[in-house]
Amino acid sequence: MNTKDLKKQVPIDEVNVAERVARMSSRSIKKESKVQALKLVLSMIDHTTLEGEDTPGRVIQLCNKAKQPYFGRTDIPHVAAVCVYPQLVSTAKKAVGDSGVQIASVATSFPSGMGELQAKLDEVRFCVDSGADEIDMVISRGRYHNGDYNYVYDEIAAVKEACGKAHLKVILETGELGPLDNVRHASDIAMQAGADFIKTSTGKISPAATMPVTLVMLEAIRDHYYRTGVKIGMKPAGGIRDAKTSLKYLVMVKETLGADWLTPDLFRFGASSLTNDVLMQIIKQQEGRYQSADYFTID
Amino acid sequence: MSSEENTQLRPDQLDFKSLWTYDPAPESTDHVTIKEQYNLFINGKFVKPESETYFPTHNPANEDKLSEVAEANQADVDKAVKAAKKAYPKWNKLSGLERGKYIYRIARMIQEKARAFAVVESLDGGKPIRESRDVDIPTAAAYFFYYAGWADKLDYAFPGRKAESIGVVGQIIPWNFPLLMASWKIAPALATGNTIVIKPAETTPLTAMLLAEVIQEAGLPDGVVNIITGAGETGAAIVNHPDIAKIAFTGSTAVGKIIQKSIAGTDKKVTLELGGKGANIIYEDAALDQAVEGIINAIFFNQGHVCCAGSRLLIQESVSDIVLRKLKDRIDSLIVGDPLDKNTDIGAINSKEQLEKINELLEAGVAEGGTIYQADCEVPGKGYFCRPTLFTEVSQAHRIVNEEIFGPVLTIQTFRTPDEAVKKANNSPYGLSGGVWTDKGSKIFNTTGQLKAGVVWANTFNKFDPTSPFGGYKESGIGREGGVHGLLPYLKLV
Numbered sequence: 001m002n003t004k005d006l007k008k009q010v011p012i013d014e015v016n017v018a019e020r021v022a023r024m025s026s027r028s029i030k031k032e033s034k035v036q037a038l039k040l041v042l043s044m045i046d047h048t049t050l051e052g053e054d055t056p057g058r059v060i061q062l063c064n065k066a067k068q069p070y071f072g073r074t075d076i077p078h079v080a081a082v083c084v085y086p087q088l089v090s091t092a093k094k095a096v097g098d099s100g101v102q103i104a105s106v107a108t109s110f111p112s113g114m115g116e117l118q119a120k121l122d123e124v125r126f127c128v129d130s131g132a133d134e135i136d137m138v139i140s141r142g143r144y145h146n147g148d149y150n151y152v153y154d155e156i157a158a159v160k161e162a163c164g165k166a167h168l169k170v171i172l173e174t175g176e177l178g179p180l181d182n183v184r185h186a187s188d189i190a191m192q193a194g195a196d197f198i199k200t201s202t203g204k205i206s207p208a209a210t211m212p213v214t215l216v217m218l219e220a221i222r223d224h225y226y227r228t229g230v231k232i233g234m235k236p237a238g239g240i241r242d243a244k245t246s247l248k249y250l251v252m253v254k255e256t257l258g259a260d261w262l263t264p265d266l267f268r269f270g271a272s273s274l275t276n277d278v279l280m281q282i283i284k285q286q287e288g289r290y291q292s293a294d295y296f297t298i299d
Numbered sequence: 300m301s302s303e304e305n306t307q308l309r310p311d312q313l314d315f316k317s318l319w320t321y322d323p324a325p326e327s328t329d330h331v332t333i334k335e336q337y338n339l340f341i342n343g344k345f346v347k348p349e350s351e352t353y354f355p356t357h358n359p360a361n362e363d364k365l366s367e368v369a370e371a372n373q374a375d376v377d378k379a380v381k382a383a384k385k386a387y388p389k390w391n392k393l394s395g396l397e398r399g400k401y402i403y404r405i406a407r408m409i410q411e412k413a414r415a416f417a418v419v420e421s422l423d424g425g426k427p428i429r430e431s432r433d434v435d436i437p438t439a440a441a442y443f444f445y446y447a448g449w450a451d452k453l454d455y456a457f458p459g460r461k462a463e464s465i466g467v468v469g470q471i472i473p474w475n476f477p478l479l480m481a482s483w484k485i486a487p488a489l490a491t492g493n494t495i496v497i498k499p500a501e502t503t504p505l506t507a508m509l510l511a512e513v514i515q516e517a518g519l520p521d522g523v524v525n526i527i528t529g530a531g532e533t534g535a536a537i538v539n540h541p542d543i544a545k546i547a548f549t550g551s552t553a554v555g556k557i558i559q560k561s562i563a564g565t566d567k568k569v570t571l572e573l574g575g576k577g578a579n580i581i582y583e584d585a586a587l588d589q590a591v592e593g594i595i596n597a598i599f600f601n602q603g604h605v606c607c608a609g610s611r612l613l614i615q616e617s618v619s620d621i622v623l624r625k626l627k628d629r630i631d632s633l634i635v636g637d638p639l640d641k642n643t644d645i646g647a648i649n650s651k652e653q654l655e656k657i658n659e660l661l662e663a664g665v666a667e668g669g670t671i672y673q674a675d676c677e678v679p680g681k682g683y684f685c686r687p688t689l690f691t692e693v694s695q696a697h698r699i700v701n702e703e704i705f706g707p708v709l710t711i712q713t714f715r716t717p718d719e720a721v722k723k724a725n726n727s728p729y730g731l732s733g734g735v736w737t738d739k740g741s742k743i744f745n746t747t748g749q750l751k752a753g754v755v756w757a758n759t760f761n762k763f764d765p766t767s768p769f770g771g772y773k774e775s776g777i778g779r780e781g782g783v784h785g786l787l788p789y790l791k792l793v
Contacts, residue, residue, distance in 0.1 A: 011738035013758055016589035026429065028324035028641040036319060219588045222313075226624060229311060250319075255632050258313035 006149035006189055010223075012180040012216055021211040027251045031285075034247070038282045039077055041246045041274075042069060044264045046104055046235065048083040048272045050111075050203065056091045059084055063095035065299035070279050079275060080264040081134060085110075086127045093131030104134035104169070108159060111173070111202035113138040117155060124162040135159070136169045138202060141176045144186060152186070153193045160194035169197035169235055169268075174213045175205045183213050187220035197233035203270060208238025214249060218256040231260065237270025243281040246274060315632040316675075324641045326428045331418045333505065337368045339375055339528065340511035342382035343521030349374035354530075356504055359425035360638050360647040360682040368504045371527040376496070376536040379525040383467040383494040384542055386522030391464050391492040395451030402450060402489050404517045406443035409436065409478075412513065416506055420478060421638040423505040425647030425683070426601050428639050438763055439482035442781075445765030446486035449786060453491065456783050460792040464492035465568065466544035468789065469537040472507075473550045474500035474649050475604040475705075481507055483780050484547050485524060491789040493545075494523050496537055500550075501530040502650045535561070543567060545788065549606070552703075552729075552774050570778030570788045572606065572770060574703040575731030578724035579609040579760065580746060582717070583618045585736040589758070591625045594709070597734060597760035599633065599645055599687055603707040604653070606775075607732035609760050611700060613720050616713040623691065623711065630674040630687040637679065645707060648683040657685055657706035664690050664699040669710070695726055703729070717742065721749045730772025734760045753779075 029037060047066045049058065059082075066079045081102035084092050089105045096103060105127040109115030115123075124135055137159050143151045160168050170190040174183050190198050198217055201208035214236045221232045234253070240246055246269060253261050261267050276296045284290050336353060338345040348369035355364045371379070390398070409416065413436045420431040453462040468488050472480040477499055488495050499507035511526045527533065531554075538546055538561050545568035548558055552573040562569060579597055581590050597609030614622050638646035648654040665671055670692040678684040688708045693700050700710045714720040724733055733752040735743055743757045753771045756762060763769070768784035770776055778788050 011584065011586045013586035013589040013738075016586070016592060016758065020589070020592050026433075026641070027321065029321060030324045031322040033320065033322040040319070222628075223621075226311075226621065254319060255315070258315045258628075258632075259318035260314055262318050 006153060008181060008185045010181075010184050010188070010220075012184050014180050014212070017180060017212045017215055021215055021252070024251050024255055025211065025248045027248075029247050029251070035282060035285045037247055037250050038243060038278050038285070039075075040262060041243065041250060041269065042278050042282070043077040043080060044268050045079040045275055045278075046081045046083045046237070046268050046270045047079045047275060048203070048237075048270055050083065050085060050106060054085060054088060056088065059088045059092050060095045061299040063092055063101070065275070065297060066101045067096060067099040069275055070283075070296070076279070076282065080268055083136065083270065086123055086130070089127050089130035089132045102133040103131060104136055105132040106136045106138075106202070108137040110136070110138055111204040113140050114142070117158065120155075121158060121162045124159055128162070128164055128166045132166055134167045134169060135163050136171055136199060138171045138173055139186060139190065141173055144177070144182075149189055153189050156190055156193035156195060167196040168194065169199045169233070170195040171199045171202055171237070173202055173205065174200045175207045180212065180216050183216050184220050187217050188224070191220065191224045191232050195232060197235050197268070199235040199237055199270065201236075201238040201270075203238030209236035209240055209270075211248065211252065215252055215256065218252060222257055231266055233266040233268065234261070235268040235270055240269055240271050241273050241277065243274070243278045246278065313628045313631070321634075321642050323637070325637060326418060326421075326639045326641060328418055328422070328639070331415050333366050333419065333422070335366060337366060337504070337508045337528070339369045339371055339379070340508070340515070340526040341375070341379045342525065343515060343519075345511070348372070349378070354501065356423060356502065358422050359649055360679070362682055365423060366505060368508065368528040371498070371529040371533045371536075373536050375527060376533065376540060379496045379527050380467055380540050380542050382522035382525055383496050386520055387466055387494045390494055390520060390523050393492070395453060398489060398492065399447045399450030401517060401519050402443055402447035402486060405513060405519070406440050406447060408513045408517055409440040409443065412509070413437070413440070416478060416509060418639070419505050419509060421646065424474060424477060424503045425638050425649050427643040427646040428641060429643065430601060435476055435479050439479045442479075442482040442765045443486045446490040449487075449783075450490040453786070453790070456786055457792055462491070462786070462790045463793055465789060465791055466493060467542055468493045468495055468545045468547060469540065469543040470495060470497040470547045471534045471537060471550065472497065472499055474503040475601060475606070477503040478506040478510060480549055481510055483549075487780070487785045488547075488789050489523070491786055493789050496525045496527065496543070498527055498529060498533055498537060501528070504528045538562065545569065547788065548572070555776065568788060570770075570780065571776040572778075572780060573774060573776040574729055575606045575608065575771065575775050576611055576701065576703050576727045576729045577607055577609045577732035577734065577752065578611040578613055578727070579734035580613045580714075580720045580724060580736065581615060581618070581622060582735075582737040582739070582742060583615040584738050584742075586738055586758075587618065587622060587625065590736040591622060591629055593734070593736065593758070593760050594626065595629055595633075598709040599630075599707050600761050602645055602648055602685070604649055604705055605761065607754060607761065609732065609734050610704060610709060611724075612709055612711045613714050613723055614711065615720075616715055619713045626689060627672060630689065631676070633674060633676065633687055635674070635676045635678050635684060635686060645687060648685050648706065651683055653705065654683040654685060657704060657708065660699055660702065660704045660706075661688065661708065664693065664697065664710075667693070667697045667699070669693040669697060669699060695723060701727065717746055721746060725749075725751045728774045731775035732756070
């Protein structure tokens, strides 16, 4: 049993969070600063497929897209990672090779988290053994609502240990947590228990990532950094489908945590359809006009 | 103020400067025409001044001359008051319903021309386009809409009493919210059936002249609203004019006192909306990140040129270190510069004189032993700019804690108990605004009830709504503007 104080401590004022988000959303990103930001967004994407119908063929094609989002151009970066189910980790790992694209896998009875701890830990070890660089776990929301914060904490700590060298992203599934006070509280528990990243959502329920939720989590990360000097990463996931929205998220990161977090090492977008819209906007900025969707590959 | 000592990063300071900065995103000015010269708007027409004198108005962000406006002398003021007096009987007899229609029309036309108004407001006054576009102009229209609604309902505003207009009113408005203050003054006066002689501030006359064009286009009967430009002498001529029934003034406490003396012994009614030194109280149980954002809005909104600015911060000592750190990181991320850039958070100081006054007080703060922290942001080489500034290690004994600075300068003190916070907040010659930040409802009611200030916000700041009365205690003024209370100064109840 840990001796940490896991009581709810930090109140969040939802009205003012919404106001701050609105203000940051009104930033006007133009010209070169827009191209620079779009390339940064591209390099931060966790290109994701998490469907029951996923096959090795599908995953291999997805990995090729991740390595080379837009062929024939050397100035366009590869995405940060490919995110798949555990059974497909080894396939994906082989497919990305030494491209620098990381392999992330969801584990711990994703997406509900309703499994026995031992089974969850076995799943994590299986993913790591299969070559996963990053583990995206889900917290036990039922236990959280039940007030059993120590269980939530201990589970994250156990998963972190099972991860070994792999990075741990902790999914709070904020759409099931209720008020922002809980989002903040769960963020604090996850960071104290050893999360390398905190992540909003599985993408399986609505709402997934929202700007207010992300801002509250970024501010939790800032407080953790103030207290400990440790930089925790952030990953909004689900619901970010277009370049314009992704730029608003990037503004939030810049104005809340600063330049140090503007890197795939500390900020990721969990998304499946964002990549091509970002590419389309980059090409539009550079060539002055929009291209047909057929000029962007769809793996 | 030199900030050499601030240019180094503090240990573990967040870095808001490198890697990615926003390219300039200036609002276009192509759609705006500013005339080379503006005359006085008297009796529904633009007329040359009897004084035959004009004075320039400048863009404080680059010191360029924008236009020149007429300087009204005694003869011009006489002319304007005469026009208002002549127009009064007919305007007063017009039904409230008909008066309301004119006011609604003005409100709608402000909305239609909102973009031009916003750009001119930022050009002439230095405020960021984000604020003139999102706050000043929409709120100005909202005041016209609100008081238009009262025009035909005055008999219901004060049950059992009959409300009668008072005649020709003289109104003098400040440079910090030029169009918005014009709307606060003109809308209730028109709704209650009075006629008007109004003078905008000498550094920011242009949106008032655009408003004159709107009023002319709206077909308001000649002489009902007369807009004349000039400086202090013009204002004095309005105040001292025997045919003026009421003075409405917004501006400095010093001028407010002069007005009080001038009208002593007359039966002129008066409302004065003067200076302030509002205190924000942050309790340890507040939502701190949101409180910090509120403090930022409270003092850096409109470069701190806000009479109800939250210019004093009182932090419960147990959270003062963390709040201070958050405040410093937040002001480092503010963008100071071109008011027309859509990303600018803090624009230009309104005038050279104001910048000199702010700098003098900054020096006084340092000389008194205060610790100064200024954001290490870049500021343009030309124009009047001031970095956002925090002062710690200050106390009630210090001049900068007592005097209104009217600039982007926040003084920070700590307290131990709610009692101490309230006492310090009230220990001021002013009493215009106050703020309380806590997650605990009972604490909000307990504290706000004890603050001697005309407007007190809880967990927010600088929010304006036409339905809400606004005004001060003590040296912050007399009378209320806004809401049903704002009708009273323009009425006789019989």
